[in-house]
Amino acid sequence: MKRFYIRLLLILMSIGLLSTVNTIAEESQQTVNITGVVIDVDTDTPLPDVTIMVVDTNIKVKTDETGTFSLDLPAGNYTFQVSAPFYTATVLSEIEVNTGTTIEPIQVMLEPTVVTLDAITMKVRLSQSGERGLLERRMQSSRIEDSISTEEISRLPDSSAAQAIRRVTGISIVGGKYVFVRGLGERYSNTLLNNVEIPSPEPNRRVVPMDIFPASLLASLQTVKTFSPDQPGGFAGGSVQVFTKDFPEALTMSLSMSTGFNSQATGTEGLTYPGGSLDFLGFDDGSRELPALIQEKAEEIPIRERGRFTTRGFTSEEIQEFGRSFSNVWSPERHTLPVNQGYKFSLGNNNTIFGKQFGYLGVISYGNSHSYNTQVRKAFRIGLNETLSPVTDYTIEQSEQKVDWGSVVNASLLFSHPSNNWHRLSLRTFTTHTAEDQTRTWTGFNADRNTDLQSARLRYVERQLFSGQLAGTHGFNFGTSQLKTDSMEQNLETINDAVVEKAEMDDAPNDLSVEWRLTYSRAARNEPDTRETIYEDREGQYTFRDVTHSGSRFFFDLEDQEYNARADITMPIREDGFFKLGGLMRDRTRSFDVRRFRFLPSDNVDTTVDLASPPETLFDSKNIAPRVFELRESTLATDNYLADHNIYSGYLMLDMPLTTKWQLMTGLRLESSEQVVTTYDPFSPVLVPIKADLTTLDILPGANLTYRLTERMNLRVAVSRTVTRPDFRELAPFEFTDFVGGRTILGNPDLERTLIDNYDLRWEVFPGTTGGGVVAISAFYKRFQKPIEQIIQPQAEVRITYENAEGANNYGVELEAKQNLGFITPKLRAFSINTNAAFISSRVVLPEDVGIQTSSERPLQGQCPYIINISIGYEEPNWSMSSSIAYNIYGKRLSDVGNHGAPDVFEQPRGQLDMSFSRTFANSYKFSVSGKNLLDPNVHFKQGDETSVSYKIGRSFSLGISYNL
Numbered sequence: 030m031k032r033f034y035i036r037l038l039l040i041l042m043s044i045g046l047l048s049t050v051n052t053i054a055e056e057s058q059q060t061v062n063i064t065g066v067v068i069d070v071d072t073d074t075p076l077p078d079v080t081i082m083v084v085d086t087n088i089k090v091k092t093d094e095t096g097t098f099s100l101d102l103p104a105g106n107y108t109f110q111v112s113a114p115f116y117t118a119t120v121l122s123e124i125e126v127n128t129g130t131t132i133e134p135i136q137v138m139l140e141p142t143v144v145t146l147d148a149i150t151m152k153v154r155l156s157q158s159g160e161r162g163l164l165e166r167r168m169q170s171s172r173i174e175d176s177i178s179t180e181e182i183s184r185l186p187d188s189s190a191a192q193a194i195r196r197v198t199g200i201s202i203v204g205g206k207y208v209f210v211r212g213l214g215e216r217y218s219n220t221l222l223n224n225v226e227i228p229s230p231e232p233n234r235r236v237v238p239m240d241i242f243p244a245s246l247l248a249s250l251q252t253v254k255t256f257s258p259d260q261p262g263g264f265a266g267g268s269v270q271v272f273t274k275d276f277p278e279a280l281t282m283s284l285s286m287s288t289g290f291n292s293q294a295t296g297t298e299g300l301t302y303p304g305g306s307l308d309f310l311g312f313d314d315g316s317r318e319l320p321a322l323i324q325e326k327a328e329e330i331p332i333r334e335r336g337r338f339t340t341r342g343f344t345s346e347e348i349q350e351f352g353r354s355f356s357n358v359w360s361p362e363r364h365t366l367p368v369n370q371g372y373k374f375s376l377g378n379n380n381t382i383f384g385k386q387f388g389y390l391g392v393i394s395y396g397n398s399h400s401y402n403t404q405v406r407k408a409f410r411i412g413l414n415e416t417l418s419p420v421t422d423y424t425i426e427q428s429e430q431k432v433d434w435g436s437v438v439n440a441s442l443l444f445s446h447p448s449n450n451w452h453r454l455s456l457r458t459f460t461t462h463t464a465e466d467q468t469r470t471w472t473g474f475n476a477d478r479n480t481d482l483q484s485a486r487l488r489y490v491e492r493q494l495f496s497g498q499l500a501g502t503h504g505f506n507f508g509t510s511q512l513k514t515d516s517m518e519q520n521l522e523t524i525n526d527a528v529v530e531k532a533e534m535d536d537a538p539n540d541l542s543v544e545w546r547l548t549y550s551r552a553a554r555n556e557p558d559t560r561e562t563i564y565e566d567r568e569g570q571y572t573f574r575d576v577t578h579s580g581s582r583f584f585f586d587l588e589d590q591e592y593n594a595r596a597d598i599t600m601p602i603r604e605d606g607f608f609k610l611g612g613l614m615r616d617r618t619r620s621f622d623v624r625r626f627r628f629l630p631s632d633n634v635d636t637t638v639d640l641a642s643p644p645e646t647l648f649d650s651k652n653i654a655p656r657v658f659e660l661r662e663s664t665l666a667t668d669n670y671l672a673d674h675n676i677y678s679g680y681l682m683l684d685m686p687l688t689t690k691w692q693l694m695t696g697l698r699l700e701s702s703e704q705v706v707t708t709y710d711p712f713s714p715v716l717v718p719i720k721a722d723l724t725t726l727d728i729l730p731g732a733n734l735t736y737r738l739t740e741r742m743n744l745r746v747a748v749s750r751t752v753t754r755p756d757f758r759e760l761a762p763f764e765f766t767d768f769v770g771g772r773t774i775l776g777n778p779d780l781e782r783t784l785i786d787n788y789d790l791r792w793e794v795f796p797g798t799t800g801g802g803v804v805a806i807s808a809f810y811k812r813f814q815k816p817i818e819q820i821i822q823p824q825a826e827v828r829i830t831y832e833n834a835e836g837a838n839n840y841g842v843e844l845e846a847k848q849n850l851g852f853i854t855p856k857l858r859a860f861s862i863n864t865n866a867a868f869i870s871s872r873v874v875l876p877e878d879v880g881i882q883t884s885s886e887r888p889l890q891g892q893c894p895y896i897i898n899i900s901i902g903y904e905e906p907n908w909s910m911s912s913s914i915a916y917n918i919y920g921k922r923l924s925d926v927g928n929h930g931a932p933d934v935f936e937q938p939r940g941q942l943d944m945s946f947s948r949t950f951a952n953s954y955k956f957s958v959s960g961k962n963l964l965d966p967n968v969h970f971k972q973g974d975e976t977s978v979s980y981k982i983g984r985s986f987s988l989g990i991s992y993n994l
Contacts, residue, residue: 060101061126065135066906067096067111075906076113076139080279084108084120090952091279093993097906099952104128111137134907163249164803164847168795171684171694171733173745173807175199175845176251194250194269198807198845198865201896201919207238210252210266211809212839212869212892216817217265217753217785222496222550223272223457226261228589228617230492230552237494237552242435242461248272254809255733255789256749258680258696259597259609262729265751265785265811273437273459274390280378282994287957289369289987292965294401299428300361300468302487309397311432311464317489317557319584319624320354327351331712332626332662341712345655352628352653352660355582359562359644361468361485366428369398369987386443396433403427404980406471409972411930417975423473425980434462450505457498465490481566482574485644488559498548505541541600548593559583562644572640573630573647580628580648580658591617606685609696615676619757622711623668628658666710667719672757677701695732701725702754706761706776721760721778727752741796747789754782755817759831775830783833784814802848802861813837818875819890821882821928834875837889841869861902868895883927894920909949916942924970934977937969953993961985 067079075096082089083102092098106125112118116139126132163176175197195202201209210218219226220237229237253260253268260268290296305314318324323332327343332351335342343351377390404425412418441455467490472483563579564571573579597611628648634640637657638647652658682696702725709718731749738744761776793805815833845865851858871889875882900915918940925934942964947957962984970978 060103061128061130061132062099062101063124063126063132063135064097064099064907064909065137067092067098067113067137067139068906069116070138070140075904076116078277078279079111079113079116079137079139082110082112084110091281093909093949093955097909097949099909099949102126109135111139113139116141163251164795167803168741168743168793171692171735172253172257173255173733173747173789173791174251174253176249193247194252195917196863196898196900196915197250197252198805198843198898199254199267199841199867199869199896200252201891201893201922208269209891209893210254210269211811211841211843211867212871212889213266213811214889214891216756219261219264219268221261221268221270222459223498224270225496225498225546225548225550225593225595226263226591226615227494227496227550228552228591228619230494230554230587230589238492242271248274254807255747256729256731256751256787257694257733258682258698258729258731259611261613261676261678262698262700262727262751263753265753265783265787265813273439273457274375274392275388275439275441277377277379277388277390280994281375282377283373283375283991285371285373285955285989285991287369287371287987287989289371289398289985291369291398291400291983291985293981293983294366294399294428295368297366297401298363299366299399299401300426300470301364301428301430302361302468303358304466304489308430308464308466309432311397311434311462311491313464313489313491313555313557316356319557320351322354323351329712331664332660345659348660349654352658353650355626355648355660356558357645357648357650358487359485359560359648361470361487366399366401369396369985371396371987371989373991384444387441389440390437391439392435392437394433394435396431398431399429400431400982401428402980402982404978405976406978407975409931409975409977415930417931417973418476419474419975420476421473423471425469425471427467427469429468430466432464432466434460436460450503452504453502455498455500455502457496457500459494459496461492461494463492465492478565481571482563483566483571484561484563484579486559486561489557491553491555493551493553495552496548496550498546500546501544503543505543507540541598543596543598545596546593548591548595550589550591550593552589554585554587556583556585564641570641573644575630577627580630580644581663582626583624585621585623587619587621589617589619591615602683602685606683609682609684610680612679613676614678615674617674619670619672621668621670621672623664625663625665625668627661627663628653629661630658631656634658664712666713666716667708667761669711670706670708670757670761672704672706674702674704674757690737692735692737693732694735696730698729698731700727700729700752702727702782704754704757704760706757708761719762721762721776723755723760723780723782725752725754725782727782727784739794742794743792745789745791745793747787749787751785751787752782753785753817755780755831759817773828775828777831780817780831781815781833783816786812786814796848796852803845804848805843805845807843807845808841809843810840811838813839813873816873816889818873819882819926820875820879821926832876832879834873837871837873839869839871839889839892841867843867859903859905861904862900863902864897864899866895866897869893883930884933887926887933888923890923890926893922896920910947912944912946914942914944916940927972932973934970934972937971939966939968940964941966955991955993957987957989957991959987959989 067076069076077092077096079092080089081098081100088100090098090100104126106123109121109124110118111121119137119139121135121137167174167176177193177197194200194208199211207215208218209215227237231238249272251270251272253270256262305316307314330341332348333339333342334345334348371394373392373394375390375392379386379388404427406423406425408420409417410420438458439456441453443451443453467488469486470484473481475482560582561578563574563576565574593615595611595613597609599607599609601607634657638652640647648658653660678698678700680696680698682694684694686692703722705720705722707718707720710716729750729752733745733747736744758774759776760778760780762778788810789807791805791807793803795803813836816837817831818834820830820832843865847863848861849858850860850862869892871892873887873889875885896919898915898917900913902911902913904911918938921935921937923933924936927933941962943961944963945957945959947955949955962982965981965984968978968980968982969976
């Protein structure tokens, strides 16, 4: 903890030094500081990224996210030119600057412009990263959708997409990373990155974990809650659409640094172990890899002793050498957990090269954080008098270091033709890499053994996601008057975004628009050398216990690759309608490779070694020998598999006004899906692989009807059918033992896909008052045909499988209000409120004669009865200051299904309070401080009236400084 305070003191001293140097420079040049704010004349909201240029000088500054600017000028008379994309530029003349006097802050009002090119008139595009832009887009959209912008994310202390998206109406996050939309689990959501689906790095889940997306790389997060035929139909709750930052309108450069601490981690004597030299960078240096000797000699042969009837194997001497090639690191060590830290750098520009508009953006971020907690974890079964009796009662201690890397590299080229056709080519890449280094111990009573046990586990996991997209957008106009080349070049910068995003604004200005995307995505998860030992209390002394995971080494590698091709053609109908058609081809492949090993003690090992010794003594090289501890391969014949999923789809969609008040979007999507899972024994090529496949053809209709009650008030009705398909593991007809959870999972090749009928109703109004806003009331109902649910089978050990339930339904109400409070009185103009709530209910009916789960009727797993968000923001442009306070709470949700008469396990309600504050000074520097989970309630799970899990995650605080050019 002492190191943290020293580091904090150095940062504060650095900030003070920067301020002092700036003050000295000002005094030596005898300049006057000019400040001001730029505001949208229609909505009274501050405008970021506005350029203020001092005419006849090289001085140019931009407004920050609060719309404020600051510059220093010597005495004299000046003229300011204020400009921003899609706004009419204005000139401020006769600005007199005198030393020794104080100039009042300048207020500049900019008016949105309309771009007119001869016979073509186009509405301007509002930025997807801005709050106002997303609200206007939402108001004009034909679908029901919710979103959170970069502008709002920047005011909150959220470091990942998982933390940010839970602020959206009806969204909850389970396990810190998995999105539940309207109470529906990850099975019923899909994730699109820049409009293309991406694979998941998780072995037993098809959803992409949202914690791998650093919030600093995002332009916006949108949740589409109603289906439209031009989008993939594999969802029910919602489609989570992630958009990365695009290139800026002018040269920008940003560098930020942050440090922070957690109240129960930083400075604590936590757990660790000798790992790799590159762990602080989030990459294993090879020290955890499968030993080179095994890779060389036993890559295709299981490690077992060769015998008379087993010719494929090794001699005892060879096995001894294999065992001694593993690193002898098993036990946790104590060390002081350091402070958290993060860094981000970005560079972007937009200019003309050879008469063509070229833009680029590069962003890279790095984060290193530590967590620590102690848990009480119990498991129960039905005992005497039908009461719950504890089977295990463990105290768990756990430390984790998490390293995050993220990068965005985007480039775009716009070029035109004298015939008034235009074309844009874009290259977008997105990369994330996370590493989680976890050290865990547990100790406590085990009723089956009637004694205490203790365990230590070392686990390291790397996850990567890469997405590279080449996209083209083309506008063709036939028979229209030609534009002069010089006129086109003069308006090129404005055209750049205005026409390209027109399809997204549901207002195609061209006779024909064509969009295409070619995407390659790769998701990977590597878990090298997870190791565990278990000791048992025997007459007051803990001794090594020979059970499945004790003395084990586990290696697995998962890789998903996906090729995705998508094309969309849009043709306008009358002035405000369009007809759209297109198709998508998705080819996804997965490989899953596992190796399991154990050090098995011989029958009389206790006569040779003291089994109460630490693992490093037990598994010393001299004890890795015949008749002491011998290495054995425990890889299962069904551990490894290959999988393919091909989807071919096409659609027709019509979006047009029926009258001046009614707007209809309707169409059909045809999706052909083929899933094939093949398990194989890597050591027995003669065995016939086990295959499972599911082929379906679905017609997915959708209709969204909007009634414009007023210019800024909508009533929406939507009806659609969507589909969700089983995951690879759920479909595979073989057993897989989850090494970490210890559960056996059996796939079911007879599973069918689930069809969902969706019904939605929403009323919404977007007040034209100061700062804009939205008030919305929504209702929804979903009926599931043959939903896929977990079933617990009667076995000696718990075994999970999957069945199609008879049916399920899900319904609820959502409320939302987002508004600047200036409409009450101008004195509250700096304050805004954003609140939303969802009230949800669900019911699934399981077959009565299948499984031993206690409840045949229950809520859907993970569904919350309510989710509430409240946030209050404060922005004072004249002081370049902003702050916010946010609170999120959810109701109890089903965590685990009970069996053999024991009740289900529910996670209890938990609220989280977060606060943040930032201020910009010297025009380019921004200082920020934030606090998360300030109330620090217990994470609490209950089974009936008994507590099964309880722990705290601690309060987190961070301090940051950034420089923006």
